[in-house]
Amino acid sequence: MSSATPSAPEASAGLFSRTKAIPAVGPILVLLAFCLVFAITNPRFLAPHNQSIILQQTIVVGTLAIGQTLVILTAGIDLAVGAICVLGTIVAGKLVLLGYDPVLSMLFAVSLCTLSGFVAGALVSRLDLPPFIVTLGTLGILTAALRLISKGGAFPVQDDFLGLTGNTFRVGSFVLTYGVIAMLLLYAIVWYLLNETRWGRHLYAIGNNPEAARLVGIPVRLHLLQVYALAGLIYGITAWLALGRIPNADPNALQTANLDSITAVVIGGTSLFGGRGGLVGTLIGALIVGVLRNGLTLAGIDPLWQDLVTGILVIVAVAFDQLSRRRR
Amino acid sequence: MSALAAKPQPGNTVRVVLEARKIVKSYGHVVALDGVDFDLRAGEILAVVGDNGAGKSTLIKTLTGAVVPDSGEILLDGQLVHFKGPLDARHRGIETVYQDLAVAPALDIPSNLFLGRELLSSGILGSVFRRLDKRRMREGAAAAMAELKFRLPSINSLVENLSGGQRQGVAVARAAVFASKLVIMDEPTAALGVRETGQVLELIRAIRDRGLPVVLISHNMPNVFDLADRICIMRLGRRAAVVSPKTHTMADVVGIMTGAIKVEGG
Numbered sequence: 297m298s299s300a301t302p303s304a305p306e307a308s309a310g311l312f313s314r315t316k317a318i319p320a321v322g323p324i325l326v327l328l329a330f331c332l333v334f335a336i337t338n339p340r341f342l343a344p345h346n347q348s349i350i351l352q353q354t355i356v357v358g359t360l361a362i363g364q365t366l367v368i369l370t371a372g373i374d375l376a377v378g379a380i381c382v383l384g385t386i387v388a389g390k391l392v393l394l395g396y397d398p399v400l401s402m403l404f405a406v407s408l409c410t411l412s413g414f415v416a417g418a419l420v421s422r423l424d425l426p427p428f429i430v431t432l433g434t435l436g437i438l439t440a441a442l443r444l445i446s447k448g449g450a451f452p453v454q455d456d457f458l459g460l461t462g463n464t465f466r467v468g469s470f471v472l473t474y475g476v477i478a479m480l481l482l483y484a485i486v487w488y489l490l491n492e493t494r495w496g497r498h499l500y501a502i503g504n505n506p507e508a509a510r511l512v513g514i515p516v517r518l519h520l521l522q523v524y525a526l527a528g529l530i531y532g533i534t535a536w537l538a539l540g541r542i543p544n545a546d547p548n549a550l551q552t553a554n555l556d557s558i559t560a561v562v563i564g565g566t567s568l569f570g571g572r573g574g575l576v577g578t579l580i581g582a583l584i585v586g587v588l589r590n591g592l593t594l595a596g597i598d599p600l601w602q603d604l605v606t607g608i609l610v611i612v613a614v615a616f617d618q619l620s621r622r623r624r
Numbered sequence: 625m626s627a628l629a630a631k632p633q634p635g636n637t638v639r640v641v642l643e644a645r646k647i648v649k650s651y652g653h654v655v656a657l658d659g660v661d662f663d664l665r666a667g668e669i670l671a672v673v674g675d676n677g678a679g680k681s682t683l684i685k686t687l688t689g690a691v692v693p694d695s696g697e698i699l700l701d702g703q704l705v706h707f708k709g710p711l712d713a714r715h716r717g718i719e720t721v722y723q724d725l726a727v728a729p730a731l732d733i734p735s736n737l738f739l740g741r742e743l744l745s746s747g748i749l750g751s752v753f754r755r756l757d758k759r760r761m762r763e764g765a766a767a768a769m770a771e772l773k774f775r776l777p778s779i780n781s782l783v784e785n786l787s788g789g790q791r792q793g794v795a796v797a798r799a800a801v802f803a804s805k806l807v808i809m810d811e812p813t814a815a816l817g818v819r820e821t822g823q824v825l826e827l828i829r830a831i832r833d834r835g836l837p838v839v840l841i842s843h844n845m846p847n848v849f850d851l852a853d854r855i856c857i858m859r860l861g862r863r864a865a866v867v868s869p870k871t872h873t874m875a876d877v878v879g880i881m882t883g884a885i886k887v888e889g890g
Binding site: 488 | 711728730739740754755798
């Protein structure tokens with residue numbers, strides 16, 4: 297009987313493996329390797345001041361990547377991450393400029409982002425449209441609409457509440473912002489959802505084998521809708537964190553958010569094919585993107601080269617994923 | 625785990641667990657089921673065989689709630705039931721195993737076994753924080769596998785690291801754990817090799833021996849003769865005959881299936 301089979305090989309300890317015990321060994325090694333290279337080439341890299349900056353620079357992409365992880369775990373992809381977040385910053389900023397209460401303005405902006413995610417989710421789950429097309433369409437619509445609303449230009453957002461997450465405090469020689477804490481808190485909450493609740497278990501099952509999920513009675517469509525709406529909510533909260541980082545609402549901001557967030561998720565070990573991976577890897581992945589951009593900036597390299605390297609990184613990460621998939 | 629709790633074997637009186645009477649189902653002009661009768665007895669493995677188009681899959685779908693018959697009645701433990709969908713039948717204690725491996729490969733064995741029916745922690749952790757009780761699920765899965773004598777490398781293995789037979793074993797065990805009345809297996813070994821098929825057949829026998837009746841749909845005559853207590857032969861939308869593998873040969877069954885052998889009333 298079954299005992300004749302030698303026990304199946306445990307997940308191999310490859311670069312991007314996802315062993316159960318330590319989910320993000322591969323990404324952590326990649327992060328350490330990048331840090332090592334930058335630390336050797338530039339002594340300023342390891343300075344507490346610079347490390348603090350890296351963390352702060354990671355906030356926006358890192359938080360967007362939480363929503364992106366949820367969507368990718370369902371075997372989808374979200375190309376509207378940046379656009380929905382920018383929607384949040386511009387709506388909140390505009391309303392405050394018009395004299396509305398900042399708290400209500402921000403709440404309204406976050407609700408609008410959630411609604412955007414909800415609509416995308418409805419199109420994906422009810423009409424069975426490919427997530428790629430739905431979110432690409434959302435990206436186009438929002439980008440154009442926001443430029444029309446703001447007449448193409450950026451405007452400063454000077455408000456204590458909207459800028460609240462930019463407030464700093466010191467931990468030893470490190471300078472952290474409330475935004476860093478908010479990001480880590482969001483990671484903790486969504487990690488709990490994914491790993492410790494039925495909702496998370498069902499999300500993995502849907503990404504893994506939607507037919508099996510349906511057969512055991514999981515409401516697959518409703519779940520997908522919830523995932524996109526929750527992602528929208530997270531992008532909305534990111535808008536608040538983004539205003540704390542840079543008090544400016546700019547319709548042309550976050551152009552590289554898609555590339556960066558998808559890179560963070562994929563290099564963190566989450567499979568584009570759905571159902572595998574998780575948030576610990578994504579956090580490491582976001583730090584890798586942050587370290588990479590920071591290290592290259594310190595080295596005085598043109599930002600366009602950073603995009604180029606990030607592009608290579610995402611393709612390499614997906615290639616690893618595809619290869620490990622073939623082995624399975 | 626209730627299903628695995630020992631059930632008293634009925635003595636010599638034959639108890640009918642699931643019965644269907646005069647089931648008719650047509651699709652347009654095509655009559656898929658033409659007044660089919662069906663009965664499943666306690667503690668038996670009943671094989672359902674038939675050529676393509678004989679109506680066996682439509683019959684099974686009416687029993688699992690996937691198809692609502694045009695007329696006829698279905699009785700579960702003597703009670704009239706009307707299944708409006710597959711979830712209806714499941715809530716009544718009927719579980720189905722499909723031929724394609726309906727498991728989530730990247731999840732571990734307990735997660736698959738309890739998929740859709742996860743256990744929550746007791747107290748505030750479960751009621752407010754909706755926390756999964758992973759330990760209880762792991763123990764439950766291990767107990768179920770031990771009871772079914774189905775050996776696996778480790779209960780914490782990811783299903784993708786199991787062989788095809790072991791994967792289907794997980795799907796079969798899931799059905800056995802949660803079925804309180806009966807398990808329906810729709811070609812459970814069609815996707816498996818010979819040795820792996822053997823593992824799953826052992827498991828089906830173990831389920832029957834625990835007192836849970838099994839409906840087995842299969843094309844594989846040697847498997848059917850190996851396992852079944854009775855064989856229900858479908859032909860042209862009717863039940864052509866119910867025979868025992870002890871009194872009939874494979875050639876007899878194939879003959880009845882194809883119409884080469886005429887059966888009274890068939």
